[in-house]
Amino acid sequence: MPGQVIYIYYDTVGNNVLSKGIINLNKKNALRRTPNNLLLIKDGVSVGTHDSHTGFQVIKGQENVKAFLDSGIKNPSNLSSWIDFSSIEMLHQLTPVEISEILYIAHAHNYLHSPFYYKLQNNYIFLSLPNNFIKVYYRYLEEFMDQFVESITQRMHNTVNEKKRFFQKEKTVATFSIPNMDELIPLFREGICLSFRQIKIENGVYQVPLFIAEDRLSMVDRLFDGNDSFGYIEYNTESEKWSLEYQFD
Known part of the structure; x- marks a missing residue:
């Protein structure tokens, strides 16, 4: 069950996060900074309107952007790779070289010079990768932290209520928080x-084990050896408190 694993690899050099199992940016109102417009850079996308200068499809206006992002949650097949941008006028000032760099990002999932363009004023580059991996370049990392907090909280909520009987009231789960995020x-x-999927439960205390995977993506969906755990995230349903414990060799 791959859905029972959350994977995160943060590249500090490129300021991007490679992840799996995180509630992604394709969710309505999930962003602090809602994009004004989106440049859709994935092949075969037919939504939006065609921009003749760049050759890409575009989504114009925040309301249309929100609707598009929301559609990615309701129908995962709508997931696309995109870059946000501030204005059509500045978009049309991109040079052929800059457009080719964006094409490179779309196909190689990496940048040549910088993932953030002065002309676009973009805060994100969202890349949908094979096997449900997602790579996002963030201008502001706290945007990802929002995603992580929501994902951990929702996952724990589902786990705590997994064996709830039909007539029982759902238990609430406090928003994930530790003293030093x-x-x-x-x-x-x-x-x-x-x-x-390897969670330990005892007396209303839930411990989610942590494992090192580095950038070896083939490890993510396998069952880990419990002895390889270097720590855990814990949630106490009685005190409604979260904690983090770990130790590196």
């Missing part, structure tokens, strides 16, 4: 997996 960043740099 920046403590997570070094873990993300290592490339970690949170395995909810």
Whole structure:
């Protein structure tokens, strides 16, 4: 069950996050900074309107952007790769070289000079990859932290209520929070997996084990050896408190 694993690898050089199992940016109102427009850079996309200068499809206006992002949740086949941009006028100032760099990003999932363009004023590059991996370049990393918090909270909520009987009331789960959220960043740099399918439950305390996967994507969907866990994220349903415990060799 791949859906029971959350994988995160944070590349500090490119300021991007490669992930799987995270509630992604293709969700209505999931962003602090809603894009004004989107440049759709994935082959075969037919939504939006064609922009003759770049050769890409575009989504114009925040309301249309929100509707498009929301459609990616309702129908995963609508997921696309995109770059946000501030205005059509500035988009049309892109040079052929800059457009070719965007094509390179779309196909190689990496940038040549910078993932953030002065003319586009983009805050994100969203790339949908094979096997449900997602790579996002963030101008502001706190945007990803929002995604992580929501994903962990929702996943724990589902787990706590997994065996709820039909007539029972759903238990609420407190929003994920630990005293020092920046403590997570070094873990993300290592490339970690949170395995909810190997969760330990005792007396209303849920421990999600943490494993190092680095950038070895083939490891993500396998069952980990429990002895390889370097720590855990814990949620206590009675106190409604979260905690993080880990130790590197």
